[in-house]
Amino acid sequence: MAAGVATWLPFARAAAVGWLPLAKKTMPKPPIDKKSRSDEILFVNVSGLRFQTWKNTLDRYPDTLLGSSEKEFFYNEDTQEYFFDRDPEMFRHILNFYRTGKLHYPRHECIQAFDEELAFFGIVPEIIGDCCMEEYRDRKKENQERLAEDNEAGEGGDAPLPPDSTLRERLWRAFENPHTSTMALVFYYVTGFFIAVSVIANVVETVPCRPIKGTVKDLPCGEKYSLAFFCMDTACVLIFTFEYLMRLFAAPSRCKFMRSVMSVIDVVAIMPYYIGLVMPENEDVSGAFVTLRVFRVFRIFKFSRHSQGLRILGYTLKSCASELGFLLFSLTMAIIIFATVMFYAEKGTKGTSFTSIPAAFWYTIVTMTTLGYGDMVPDTIAGKIFGSICSLSGVLVIALPVPVIVSNFSRIYHQNQRADKMRAQQKVRLARIRLAKKGTTNAFLQYKEDGGLQDRDSDSTALCVKNRSSFEHQHHHLLHCLEKTTNHEFTDELTYSEVCMTESVGFRTSRSTSLSSHQGGSSSCCPRRAKRRAIRLANSTVSVSRGSMQELDTLHVQKTAPTAPQSRSSLNARTEDLKLNCDDRDFTAAIISIPTPPANTPDESLPPSPALHGILRNSRSGSFTHEAVKISSL
């Protein structure tokens, strides 16, 4: 029930006195209203802007935040008001809803911000008043379309394929997104070239060439150089057939592919050739065969794979189908009307060209589209009058649906442009996200390095540790807890990949031998780094001293230069257990585990089960700075 009706309820209840004389039984007891009847003014402070309203106003909608007891959570005892840390401008609309019962959508606000406010205050958007509902819906649909485009662009073909994709999948990708690989690009351009060649050949072979010596008649070039043209045609058709078969093979859903428009165009483009091959040189049949050759011109439609503009045009026409249909229908009506009128108007004239109504169709069409060939002209005055009316109305009828089509085209074109821009920005965005992620991952490892994990009270705690925000402290504490839980530690990509490599080289701990059996492709990982010592890895114990971390850092700094072999013996005591999955340098990330007793029996330490450690992907960072590349579990 509308809130306003609640105002009338006491009235209706009072009027129930009118039923009493008729009632045979006693009336039931009225409900006892425990809460105080007196109306009070509530103060609502939204980011500093103070609103005041009657309590009754808010109580009108008990299933919203302000109408229910949920608002008590926001009550500030000291200032005796309800404080909300939200946008005061938006709140104005929310409060007006309570006051008037109608929710309005402010046109200048972002639709998402508005939706969020509504969700916060527990108001369903469906109750937006009629005055603003249309605008709201339009904006919401636009926004959703844009989000959908974003998602599509995001998962769009530019993302690298999973490494375990089959040949089919890779082939399909190459066909759909030619710019992903060089081969695909080459193929794309080659097919484009051959389409052009085929079309030009089709056109040129009808041009009259100089006649062969001895004859007088001009021959079309196609007949003069019939062999050459035939060879060219064959080559093109071979390429097209090959392309079509490859696409068919690679398509994830062959049925769907065969039904798609492009596939139909492909088939229609190459069919005439094959039909011509099997066709006998029969006089009767070759007449039909000649018409088939017309279909060769469909090859030009194959260009739509190469041109986005063509695709947009095609899509526009498809989406404007109803307008085009209407145009056609109205034109047909007008043509029939005017043709009839012209025929009867010109019936009397001798030698008139308006021999029948269908014959008059031609005149009507030519006049309505303002072509005016002049092959059929009315002679009578009536015919001329009607002819002029016909041409004037033709202009009108054709002009009407055109703006709709144009606006559709413009909308689709802009959408496409936006999608392209989005794709370009996507790369930048992703790079920025990666950088931010790296920042956080670096922070934790830097924190550890700075000894933040040590006892805070000690004076030796570095200043840089103290200067971190409380949020960071808590965050790092959380990561630390995770380390303790899993008995593993965070480390960075480089150290991990190096461990992986030194393990493959045959690190002297007995660990390595047991590990090497699990390593499968470990020999493939970073063979070039075999020279580098993986001593850096050894120091990532929790209770690492600053000194060893420094050693770690210095080693990092010296990364590029081949370092002198350091004594491995000192590091034997600490053994690592690594998750080795590094067949690709780019994605190393690991949690180095430290068995709790730094014993010499690495075999008894945690088994290298794949499930234990979280393998994270992390892009390689090129910056081998003091902080190096560190990994976090985020």
Added chain:
Amino acid sequence: MSGCTSLCRQGVFKFVQSLRRLVFGTLSKDKVDDELEMSMVIHRPEGLDQMEATTNFTKRELQVLYRGFKNECPSGVVNEETFKHIYAQFFPHGDASTYAHYLFNAFDSAKNGSIKFEDFVMGLSILLRGSTREKLEWTFNLYDINKDGYISREEMTEIVRAIYDMMGKYTYPAMKGDVPKQHVDAFFQKMDKNKDGVVTLEEFIIACQEDDTMMRSMQLFENVI
């Protein structure tokens, strides 16, 4: 014949008008603005003090009542359509329009088709804070549709039918036979002392005061506000 001529003349005039509009277009200045000058009737109630004197409500109560009323009807009056609509929302099961009509007439003391705030408050004052006699008088007024001082059987049947209409079709137990008629018969049995087919105000009041059930029920409606 003269009627024909005038009709013809009107027709010709209209035709000429439409032709004129066709030829010259309708880009003339909007003359329909005059029509849009709708009569916005706004009614303001008399002063708070006066109202406090004439009704049994306190100032605060009147304030609360008026705020709600004004919020619902910014123009200050309720017309019958709105009233029926509101009542229909309270009784969605059946058809409350007939009863709302009678109720409207009971409140509309000035009989001008709209309820002002004063009528609203007067009615409420009687119903909630009035004496028993006042309440019964009000109820009698409600039943007496033509306000002639007598409740006839037809009037009562109308009222009872209207009330039963509000119940709707789906009741338990299902209504068998002409239940309103039976109800009216029972009512007249009780009320019509001298069996003359109509109930006067005095008969009504006496009969009701004899009815203990009703007297008890009357007390229950005191705390609606």
